[in-house]
Amino acid sequence: MDFSLSEEQTLLADSIEKFVQNDYPFDARQKLVKSDQGFSSENWATFAELGWLGMPFPEADGGFDGGAVDSMIMMEQFGKGLIVEPFLANVVLAGGALKIAGSKAQKERYLSGIIDGTVQGALAFAEPQGRFNLADLTTTASGSGAGFVLSGYKCVVLNGPAADFLVVSARTSGGQRDQTGVSLFLVDSDADGISRRDYPTVDAFRASEITFTDVQLDDTALLGELGGGLTIIEQVIDEGILAVGSEAVGCMEVLYKATVEYCKTREQFGQPIGKFQVLQHRMVDMFMEHEQSKSLMYMAAMRVDEGYGAEAQKAISAFKVQVGKSGRFVGQGAVQLHGGMGMTDELNVGHYFKRLTMIDTLFGNVDFHLKRFGSL
């Protein structure tokens, strides 16, 4: 195996790292979290200018032909900075669906806007009763003339408040949990019949509950084949897992290093607490959890780049399990070793902890992916 990065990949990592260090200090991040939009349009324009928004997309679509390893590099750096700009929702999820299944016209209408930063998207797939089962859908799209009528309810739609368009999964045939009969639709957010309730999430992002009441769609709204939506959304979600998992690896690195530094300076019982063997061993364990997650991150990215299939799915589930367990351990350990300060809003530790904890919940938790891994 070859674990080296190309020159371009090293430059990509360095440029994001520099942005995080110079332009994204923690207090600036906190101001963005408390702002109306929840992220910075200026930063978003910078991302577009630097080509980051186009990285995962083919050159033919206006992108930079980046693969899974490139996405991994970007998300790991974003994780270190605890970036709140909606890269996951726009580029990985909504953009990912278009990349896999969009027609030329659909890509021109939506994807080019994602790449140049002028359009925001969101993937509306989760429903309250479905938990992590992507096929468990009560939202339906029934045929109407040449188009469809969309009705239903989607929960926790990431970037829902800012989205100009939505990628919506709906049942076009079959029973509520059937593996066939799921389709994807591109829906303008301001279409008649859509109502939204927006809210912040505990890990500093924004999401919406969205109700669709007889929303009229023409046939150009169908993304991919009728009834072929489940395989598309499974791949999109798997790429989403690689993205948030990589973000988590970045978060873990910041947390364990910050914990080491803190323990070197905080004195109690006459010496820096980092000199106590028990705490040293806790920090060693945090380091080991991070290393294991990093290794599985490399494996998952390489498998996806070799071609999306059962091997890649298995690698992704393995990565998600590891990140869930390790993220919990490192996050909780960092809070505990920082003592009371780890609980405050002013220190970044608690925010990394919350993000890591939520990443475990996103797209299937440890338990879910352990079962999935075993079944593949």
Place this chain on the structure above:
Amino acid sequence: MRGDSNPEAAAFADEIRTFIQRHWRNQGLAPQRRASAEFMSALVKQGWSVPDWPVAEGGTGWTHGQRYLFERELALADAPALDFFAANVLGTLLLDAGTSAQRDLHLPLIRENRARWCVHPSIWGAAPLIACDPTGNASEIRFENCAIGCDGAAGAHWLAALVAIEPDQSSLVLIPLDRTEVQAGLPPDRDQIIFDDLVLTAASILGREGAGQMLVEAALARARSLPWARIPRCRSALQRVMVLVADHPDLDQASRGSFKTRLAALEIELLGLDILEQRIAVAAGELSAEAIMVRIKSRELSTEIFTLMIEVLGYYALPDPDPLNLDNEGPIGGRYSQGAIEELFRYVGGLETMTERDQIAALKF
């Protein structure tokens, strides 16, 4: 970053794999000792039994990366590992510090796999043996009417031990077990060595008198820094448990499901660690925090794997297999002669993860 190997590494791995396929049948649950001995003979004939020795002494001249690939292919095939102590600890000590008589006697035996070594716990850090010296004759090392416990005594030809000659000083002594004054590994206690009145001369001491501990510690550190493919070994052990769970006639559905979930969790940990071990395999010989981490995790996970194996075996974990039975037949049949408790004991006993965590802390923090 790519998942496939470079062409030279792939070709080397293929060569090793082809050899293994020709000479080793994967035994599944209970590798038979007879087949293991035959495989070791094939390695000897191929000239691969002591790869880390100088080429002039029978070594292979492989690079660090090739050495890792060799270990990895052996491990993935669940083929017998090279003898860690004889080939890599004792062999190096003999080459560096042995007398010509010692080298002439022992090196061919080790190279040709013709001698079995029993390793006293003092080599791994326990207290040294105390030799008697009632006559005050400093040139003698005497073991008089004493018994010691030593894993692997049954069938062994030699015992390696640190022997205390002065307070705080010990020598590395090579003790023959085929003498009439010695009874090694006889029933009922296969791990006991009884000395009647064994007298050895200073010619049995390897290296400088009194410097035994220092020599052994240096040789162990060097041997441990070799690329041992620890994680693929764990994966093969896990594979045995998976086969056991799949084939076990007495497991009910619920138990089988529960075991499968635990196996999946272990498999995932090993996948990540395998990648980590490959990442560090290219960093030849460096003692890094990551390398120590792999040692810690391989022992911790091996402990979990063999604990799980014992759980799956149920009552069949109880019979104590006959260590000298080459066909694994006693006492209840070859399929269940796992020796799982012995493997578990070995990993739990070697679980010095606190010291190794201290080492990581010193390196990283």
